[in-house]
Amino acid sequence: xxxxxxxxERLVKRFGGLTATNDLSIAVHKGExxxxxxxxxxxxxxxxxxxxxxxxxxxxxxxFNGQDVTAxxxxxxxxxxxxxxxxVTSIFLNFTAEDNVALAVQAHSGHSFRFLRSARSExxxxxxxxxxxxxxxxxxRADVVAADLSHGEQRQLEIAMAIATNPTVLLLDEPMAxxxxxxxxxxxxxxxxxxxxxxxxxxxHDMDAVFQLADRITVLVYGQAIATGTPDExxxxxxxxxxxxxxxx
Amino acid sequence: xxxANITHIPELxxxxxxxxxxxxxLGAAVLAVFPYFGYIWGETYLVSLVAKMLIFAIxxxxxxxxxxxxxxxxxxxxxxxxxxxxxxxxxxxxxVDNGYLQLVCAIAGSALVALFIGAISLRxxxxxxxxxxxxxxxxxxxLGISLEPFGGDDGMNTKRSDFSLKLLGIDFTLNxxxxxxxxRTDKNCKVDDRDGAAxxxxxxxxxxxxxxxxxRLVSSRFGMVIRGAMSNxxxxxxxxxxxxxxxxxAFVIAGCICGVAGFxxxxxxxxxxPVYMNWLRSGEIMIMGILGGIGTIYGAAIGAIxxxxxxxxxxxxxxxxxxxxxxxxLLVLLVLFANRGIYSLIPHRMSGVxxxxxRIGVFVLALAGFVWLMSKAxxxxxxxxxxxxxxxxxxxxxxxxxxxxxxWQESRSSHA
Numbered sequence: 001x002x003x004x005x006x007x008x009e010r011l012v013k014r015f016g017g018l019t020a021t022n023d024l025s026i027a028v029h030k031g032e033x034x035x036x037x038x039x040x041x042x043x044x045x046x047x048x049x050x051x052x053x054x055x056x057x058x059x060x061x062x063x064f065n066g067q068d069v070t071a072x073x074x075x076x077x078x079x080x081x082x083x084x085x086x087x088v089t090s091i092f093l094n095f096t097a098e099d100n101v102a103l104a105v106q107a108h109s110g111h112s113f114r115f116l117r118s119a120r121s122e123x124x125x126x127x128x129x130x131x132x133x134x135x136x137x138x139x140x141r142a143d144v145v146a147a148d149l150s151h152g153e154q155r156q157l158e159i160a161m162a163i164a165t166n167p168t169v170l171l172l173d174e175p176m177a178x179x180x181x182x183x184x185x186x187x188x189x190x191x192x193x194x195x196x197x198x199x200x201x202x203x204x205h206d207m208d209a210v211f212q213l214a215d216r217i218t219v220l221v222y223g224q225a226i227a228t229g230t231p232d233e234x235x236x237x238x239x240x241x242x243x244x245x246x247x248x249x
Numbered sequence: 250x251x252x253a254n255i256t257h258i259p260e261l262x263x264x265x266x267x268x269x270x271x272x273x274x275l276g277a278a279v280l281a282v283f284p285y286f287g288y289i290w291g292e293t294y295l296v297s298l299v300a301k302m303l304i305f306a307i308x309x310x311x312x313x314x315x316x317x318x319x320x321x322x323x324x325x326x327x328x329x330x331x332x333x334x335x336x337x338x339x340x341x342x343x344x345v346d347n348g349y350l351q352l353v354c355a356i357a358g359s360a361l362v363a364l365f366i367g368a369i370s371l372r373x374x375x376x377x378x379x380x381x382x383x384x385x386x387x388x389x390x391x392l393g394i395s396l397e398p399f400g401g402d403d404g405m406n407t408k409r410s411d412f413s414l415k416l417l418g419i420d421f422t423l424n425x426x427x428x429x430x431x432x433r434t435d436k437n438c439k440v441d442d443r444d445g446a447a448x449x450x451x452x453x454x455x456x457x458x459x460x461x462x463x464x465r466l467v468s469s470r471f472g473m474v475i476r477g478a479m480s481n482x483x484x485x486x487x488x489x490x491x492x493x494x495x496x497x498x499a500f501v502i503a504g505c506i507c508g509v510a511g512f513x514x515x516x517x518x519x520x521x522x523p524v525y526m527n528w529l530r531s532g533e534i535m536i537m538g539i540l541g542g543i544g545t546i547y548g549a550a551i552g553a554i555x556x557x558x559x560x561x562x563x564x565x566x567x568x569x570x571x572x573x574x575x576x577x578x579l580l581v582l583l584v585l586f587a588n589r590g591i592y593s594l595i596p597h598r599m600s601g602v603x604x605x606x607x608r609i610g611v612f613v614l615a616l617a618g619f620v621w622l623m624s625k626a627x628x629x630x631x632x633x634x635x636x637x638x639x640x641x642x643x644x645x646x647x648x649x650x651x652x653x654x655x656x657w658q659e660s661r662s663s664h665a
Contacts, residue, residue: 075489090487092480103477107488112470112495119470161488 002029005199006051006082006169011060013046013223020046021057022223026201028169033195035202035210038220039243044203045087047220048173051201052084053077065168079108083167085158087174093147097138097157100146101129104161132164133157136190152183156190169199176206188212211235219243258545258589259597268602269595273547280453284446297445297517298561302554303452304513307459309537309549311506314463316535317544318472319499320479322656324379325366325386326534329359329504331393331526333511334407338399338521341408348410355512356505362389363504367497379656383528393523404522407515412447448517455513456550459506463546466502475499532648539655540583542590551591559616566624571634575623577647584651585658 006028013021020043028034038044049055051062053074062070064082078084092100102125106112109124119125133139136156141149146157155175162170175191176184188209194200195215204210210217211231218228221243227234234240261269280299287296308330315321336355340346370381394402466472478485478492485492515521524530533556541552559579563572596605623630634640 074487078487078489086484086487090481090484092477092484094480095477099473103473104488106470106473107490112474112490113498114470115472116465116469118465118468119473120468122470125470 002032004028005030005065006201007063008047008051009061009063011047011050011062012058013043013050013055014058020223021050024060024220024223024225026218026225026228028199028201029216030199031196032215033191033200033202033213035204035214035217036220037204037207037210037217041222042220043223044220045173046223048084048171048201048203051171052082075107078165078167081166081168082171083162083165083169084171085162085173085175087177091146091154091157091161094145096143096145097133097149097153097160098126098129098142100157101132101160101164102126104164105129105132108165128164128166129160132160135163135193136160137186150183152179152186155179155183155187159190163194163198167198169201170194172200172202172204174204175202176204176209184209258593261547266599267597268599268605269547269592269597272595277457284449288446293445296449298557300445300449300452300517301514302557303449303456304510304517305534305537305557306550306553307452307456307510307513308507308534309541309553310456310459310463310546311503311510312534313538313543313546313549314466314506315475315499315503316538317546317549318467318479319475319496321371321496321500322379322535323382323500323503324528324531324535324652325382325384326503326507327526327528327530328362328366328386328389329507330511330514330530331389331523332359332362333508333513334515334521334525335393335399335511336508337410337512337515338405338407341410342399342405346408346411348412351410352509352512355508359504359508359511360501363501364497367500367504371493371496371500376656383531386526386531387528390523390526390528393526396523399521402523404520404524407519407521409448409516409519410512412451448513452513452517455509459509460546460550463506467546471495471498529645529648532652535652536580536584536648538590540587540590542587542592545590545592548590548592555591562620563623566620568624568627568630568634571627571630571640573640573644574630574633575620577643579619581647581651581654584655 004027008024008026011021011024012019022043024043024047026034026036036044036047046055050057053069053072053076057070060070061068064077064080067080069077069080069082072080092103095103099120102119105125105128106119130139130142133142136159138153138156138160141153146154149157155177159172159175162172172191176187179187184206191200191202191213195213202210202214214231216228216230217234218225219234219237219240220226226239226243227237229237261267261273263270265271280303283299284296287293287299308326311329312323312326315323333355336358337351340351340354345351366382366385370378370385373381393399399405467476474485474490474492474495478490478496482492511525514525534553537552537556538549539552540555541550542548560572560576563576563579567575594605594608596602
């Protein structure tokens with residue numbers, strides 16, 4: 001039995017009459033890449049908002065590393081090691097790539113009321129930042145201002161900021177959104193590199209990427225998990241076919 | 250005002266290969282020996298004028314700290330000049346001339362008021378922030394006007410702060426006879442205001458200290474947080490920074506530094522006036538920053554010296570009563586085309602120096618030509634200037650238009 005690092009237990013979130021998350025349970029195992037797919041409106045974004053602490057579920061629990069984090073605010077969760085990347089690129093455009101990552105590291109290393117020592121020469125911030133950039137394949141662009149990076153590189157930077165704090169679980173909200181095929185391929189390589197060392201929960205539209213990468217997949221329809229399994233199992237699952245292709249399939 | 254579209258200016262390198270570094274060091278060296286020559290040549294007024302420039306450079310540098318690195322467009326920065334000046338005046342009125350005590354009170358008073366204004370105004374952003382900081386400063390201005398014991402509207406004379414320092418029987422007081430002569434009766438002594446040198450050097454050292462401190466601050470962990478909060482506040486909070494606290498701290502630090510400028514200004518003028526806190530002064534400080542280059546610290550100091558020089562030249566050559574009528578439109582033009590300011594024009598490599606010298610030369614010539622033209626046009630200006638308060642209204646309107654245009658430019662480029 002593999003160890004579970006993030007467990008979503010009977011989660012429910014309603015918006016008025018709409019049940020966006022309906023009695024949903026998912027277990028993310030240590031070191032696996034677990035993908036969540038589903039048609040539009042299936043409740044993927046609501047799920048990640050609840051996991052990162054931006055929305056509070058109506059009932060159910062979120063257990064992270066054995067600790068109930070259901071009621072913790074966003075910054076406390078990220079301090080515990082539950083990091084997320086954003087769907088819309090959200091980096092500091094006038095900072096260099098390395099400054100961006102160093103700032104993310106800084107957020108997790110105590111308070112910042114330190115006034116005189118240069119943050120740019122602090123190896124406690126710069127070394128982890130350099131390592132994170134290396135892992136996403138941006139080491140050669142470390143000194144480039146983020147605004148001058150390509151869209152794909154900005155998404156890679158976004159991932160670097162998320163992993164720089166050494167999270168145990170990484171929530172990835174559509175990292176491939178808006179990417180061309182070449183950029184997607186590079187991103188798939190980057191994400192593949194995290195398998196084994198990090199546990200990842202990937203929410204993604206790009207089916208090719210999901211079936212190439214995922215160890216297990218959960219299919220979400222109307223807030224409910226209709227199937228969970230390996231890519232092969234999911235591919236053969238009749239319910240999944242019906243949800244995606246309609247009844248006639 | 251996000252900095253998304255701002256072209257990146259490479260960091261200053263402490264090397265003889267960086268013309269900016271060379272220029273700054275040269276500038277600091279010239280300013281260090283300036284009073285010596287000023288007094289030798291009997292140009293007491295010039296020494297006093299440059300001291301005033303240095304004082305406003307401190308104010309502009311402190312504003313740049315929050316404006317250029319924190320995106321806090323404080324339109325009430327003159328409040329702290331006033332507070333620093335009142336600290337001198339209030340004590341001197343009751344016979345307490347101890348400069349150390351006055352300085353501590355100037356800083357503490359500025360800190361308290363900045364904490365109060367900042368705590369409220371930092372809950373807003375954009376135009377609201379500008380308006381609230383402006384409103385608070387105008388409140389202080391009218392408070393000053395109504396304070397009859399301290400001269401009310403008319404202001405009052407103040408005595409210079411006493412900074413005598415005697416330790417173990419040795420007098421360490423900054424000696425104003427430093428350069429020129431021992432006694433005022435010395436017939437080679439052309440200097441009638443020898444206290445001027447003390448004010449000058451106090452301001453000079455305070456400016457160096459402010460620039461050094463602000464530069465350290467903006468590259469520290471604290472600095473990275475306020476810069477990040479300017480660039481992308483939502484993300485900063487998501488990463489886990491309580492940005493309000495950091496921004497408020499920066500606001501208070503800037504207020505304290507500007508309070509020191511106010512303290513020095515009261516000593517320089519030997520006079521207190523509530524006008525020090527007028528919004529016009531706040532606008533002037535902001536224009537200094539924009540001219541020199543926002544978000545560079547050095548630029549703000551350059552801009553302060555530049556703007557006050559321009560004012561002085563216009564006043565001297567165009568005419569005492571109506572020079573503002575020329576300055577106003579000129580400021581609108583300068584701010585409109587200032588882009589990233591004078592500092593950003595200085596090249597980063599020695600190879601760019603000839604082009605830079607050429608451009609500055611053309612600019613100075615054009616400006617000189619303009620001033621000459623205006624001095625010829627003085628009869629016309631004189632008629633316009635004889636309309637009551639017209640020059641003042643022109644400068645009012647110009648500063649508003651200049652800052653408004655700038656704000657519009659910035660907000661448009663950050664949405665693009």
